[in-house]
Amino acid sequence: MTLSAAGRVGLAGAAVVGVAFGMARYAYGLTLPAVRQDLGLSEVVLGLVASATFAGYLAGLLLAGPLAARRGPRACTSVGGGCGALGAVVVAAAPSPGWLAAGAVLAGSAGGWAWAPYSDIVTRTVPVPRRSRALALVTTGTSGGLVLLGALAVLALSGSWRLVWAGVAVAAVGAAVVNLLLVPPLAPPARSPRRTAGPGATTGLVGRLRVPLAYSLVYFAVVVVYFTYAADLLAGGDVPAAVPALYAAVGLSGVVALATGTFARRLGSARVAALxxxxxxxxxxxxxxAGTSLTATVVSAGTFGVGYMTGSAVLAxxxxxVVPARAGAAFTVCLVVGALTSVAAPALAGALIPTLGLGPLLLGTAGVSLLGGAALLVPRRSRAAPGPPVG
Known part of the structure; x- marks a missing residue:
């Protein structure tokens, strides 16, 4: 059976993003309790390393644009696969905190290299009626990555946390091969005077993306806190399978995000983001x-998976x-804002935990997320009342 263009690109994107974003980027949070014990790291150092991984993600985002302009978007996804594989190998073999940080930063950059270019790949290869479905499929690949990460965590229960990172490296190589086989080598986008980069062009893009940017600011901050410290909260319990169950539940429930395109058409993207x-x-x-309750943890993870994956897919x-002619650039701008908050959030959380405790920190982060959702709905209603929507 021959796959359609949407099927090929969607499958390749799901594999690459699933490994780069669902595994390489979040494996640090999953292995954090064991890393602390093995390497003897403090909360402050752990928080700084977590922030550094998102700094790597930010670097990948910023460097992907120039590479795509010279070599085409597939080159970025290939570099992302390579960074994920090499970074995971370095972490798996890390003898010291310095090597751990270096490998985690390199692995963390994989998502930055790979995710946004797929918006351009989809818009250039997939017919308009199928684009939202293909974009949702690419993003929802993260669910598969998280399920696989949970399976690796089960394997590591009887061995070392380093097995998780070795598994991430193997998966990254496999995804890179799928990417090369299924995604055509697209030429760099043609340059034109109207699309010349400059302050005016950037300002205009940001102006059109005000609401998605505000959403990105809150969304990425609260998500990174959940992923960084959820495993840490459960590690002290009496149920060793709680951490793998957490990641598997997030991945499985996140499959609902495959319908994000349908949700956006019926409710509007802003409302889906708010929800x-x-x-x-x-x-x-x-x-x-939840404390250390496995049942409560699975319920929390299942709930989070729906919000996390749908919230990620709706941004794409x-x-x-909003900007169909520059989908990749628009997505990158929002991801850069999200990356900046992702860099700051773990470091800030690591500094606050010794004073507040992890439970209160999670409750405070929950309040930020709830208020952000409410604030996102209110202005949309007030702007819609005076006249017809701007299209």
Whole structure:
């Protein structure tokens, strides 16, 4: 059976993003308790390393644009696969905190290299009626990556946390091969005077993306806190399978994000984004109150998976709707803002935990997410009342 263009690109994107974003970027949070014990790191150092991984992600985002302009978007996804594989190998063999940080930063950059270029790949290879579905499929690949990460965590229960990172390296190589086989080597986008980069062009893009940018600011901050510290909260319990169950539940429930394109068409992308923030806020509240209960943890993770994956997919759909001619650039701008908050959030959390405790920190983060969802809905209603929507 021959796959359609949407099927080929969607499958390749799901594999690459699933490994780069769902595994390489979040494996650090999953292995954090064991890393602390093995290498004897403090909360402050652990928080700084977590922030550094998102700094790597930010670097990948910023460097992907120039590379795509010279070599085409597939080159960025290939570099992302290579960074994920090499970084995971370095972490798996890390003898010291310095090597751990270097490998984690390189692995963390994989998502930055790979994710946004797929918006351009989809818009250039997939017919308009199927684009939102293909974009949702690419983003929802993260769910598969998280399920696989949970399986690796089960394997590591009887061995070392380093097995998780070795598994990430193997998966990254496999995804890179799928990417080369299924995605055509697209030429760099043609340059034109109207699309020349400059302050005016950037300002105009940001102006059109005001609401998605505000959403990105809150969404990425609350998501990174959940992923960085959820495993840490559960590690002290009496149920060793709690951490793998957490990641598997997030991945499995996140499959609902495959319908994000349909949700966006019926409700509007802004409303879907707002509901995602509310769902993540509820999941953070449940996690903070769950203690070491496996049942409560699975409920929290399942709730979080719906909000996290739908919230991620809707950002790709939303930016492509707002700026269809520059979908990759629009998505990158929002991801850069999200990366900046992702860099700051773990470091800030690591500094606050010794004073507040992890539970109160999670509750405070939940409050931010809930307020963000409410704030996102209010201005949309007030702007819609005076006249017809701007299209």
């Amino acid at each position: 995602s923030l509310v769902t993540v806020g509820l999941a953070l509240t449940l996690l903070a109150l 759909v939303w930016t492509a709707e």
